[in-house]
Amino acid sequence: MKVAIVHYWLVGMRGGEKVVEALCNMYPNADIFTHAYDPTAISATIKAHQIKTSFIGRLPFSVAKYKSYLPLMPMALEQLDLRGYDLVISSESGPAKGIIPPSAATHICYCHSPMRYVWNMFHDYRERTSFINRLIMPPAAHYIRNWDSISANRVHEFVANSATVARRIETYYRRHATVVYPPVDTDAFAIVPDHELGDFYLMVGELVRYKRPELAVEAFNRLQKPLVVIGGGEMLRELRSLAGPTVKILGPQPFAVLKHHYARCQALIFPGEEDFGIVPVEAMASGRPVIAYARGGATETVQDGITGTFFQEQTVDGLIDAVERSRQIAFDPERIARRASEFGLDRFTREMSRFIELTMARSGTDSRYNL
Structure with a gap:
């Protein structure tokens, strides 16, 4: 069986690329199609596969400015030659699912989210861009939105990375999606003895507006408790200006530093609404509780009062209240880590393999052969 994996762009190793990496391990002979490809930014597992780019990859600055080519990506996808797969x-x-699959092929879409910048977060993205882009975005998004809806008809089966995303797929595409949570390398993290714990709280992630990192900085300025922030992004400079004496903003850090802080923090602060949210699972794999906004994927991984606490209002006061409540709970690190293990790589591989086998069997092709 000949397999193609289509991914929007390969310019880093974030959650979406971790899914591609897991699929590459499942299908070692698969070919990969993408719009933009930076071989210095992806894993050896992915690079071991044949990688083909759309015509976007041949345009100037296709890696550095790939998002600028978004309006061309629908046409670029439809020109990919997938005959024989x-x-x-x-x-x-x-954009990835809008390929034109061969008539005899089965097309399964693993959806991390319908494109946020044209659907549920269109206004968030538009309000923080330049004046020129604010003028361009409505007609461009209208075109992409219409194409995106139509291209959903080219998918035989949808898989969502969370129930949150499955609801969006139902809302925007009117399609059912089976939930398979993305793989988290929970074995890479470990619990440390209590005497090694620090007195600081931790926030990890890309520092962009929709993740609301300023809530954590403002909350810990008021609490006058230590907060360590790891991550880069458009708000890095702004947050450094906002940070008081108890808030340390480290910027991007290597994995060893991240792992060290996960294991030794009092709790992870997670103030945004995410599709799934790998960061809370990584913190829980280190035995540490999570204080999260009670929306999105965190509600599917964090157990209130057992592996963390929630705040219902996405405000500084709401977060402060949750921090104070969490201090009254005697969390069990081993129990927290066991919960995290439910989202490991083995589970993803098992559930995806089973789903693909059933889907291929219905279409008359058995995926267990000639992988």
Whole structure:
């Protein structure tokens, strides 16, 4: 069986690329199609596969400025030649599922989210861009939105990375999606003895507006408790200006530093609404509780009062209240880590393999052969 994996862009190793990496391990002979490709920014597992780019990859600054080419990506996808493939797996958050699959092929879309910048977060993205882009975005998004809706008809089966995303797929595409949580390398993290714990709280992630990192900085300025922030992004400079004496903003850090802080923090602060949210699972794999906004994927991984606490209002006061409540709970690190293990790589591989086998069996091709 000949397999193609289609991913929007390969310019880093974030959650979407971790899914591609897991699919590459499942299908070691699969070919990969993408719009932009930076070989210095992806794993050896992915690079071991044949990687083909759309015509976007041949345009100037296709890696550095790939988002500028978003209006061209629908046409670029439809020009990809997928003749001869039996199974096409698209990994969708940016444009990927809009390929034209061969008539005899099965097309499964693993959807991290319908494109946020044209659907549920269109206004958030538009309000923080330049004046020129604010003028361009409505007609461009209208075109992409219409194409995106139509291209959903080219997918035989949708897989969502959370129930939150499955609801969006139902809302925007009117399609059912089976939930398979993305793989988290929970074995890479470990619990440390209590005497090694620090007195600081931790926030990890890309520092962008929709993740609301300023809530954590403002809350810990008021609490006058230590907060360590790891991550880069458009708000890095702004947050450093906002940070008081108890808040340390480290910027991007290597994995060893991240792992060290996960294991030794009092709790992870997670103030945004995410599609799934790998960061809370990584913190829980280190035995540490999570204080999260009670929306999105965190509600599917964090157990209130057992592996963390929630705040209902996405405000500084709401977060402060949750921090104070969490201090009254005697969390069990081993129990927290056991919960995290439910989202490991083995589970993803097992559930995806089973789903693909059932889907291919219905279409008359058995995926267990000639992988």
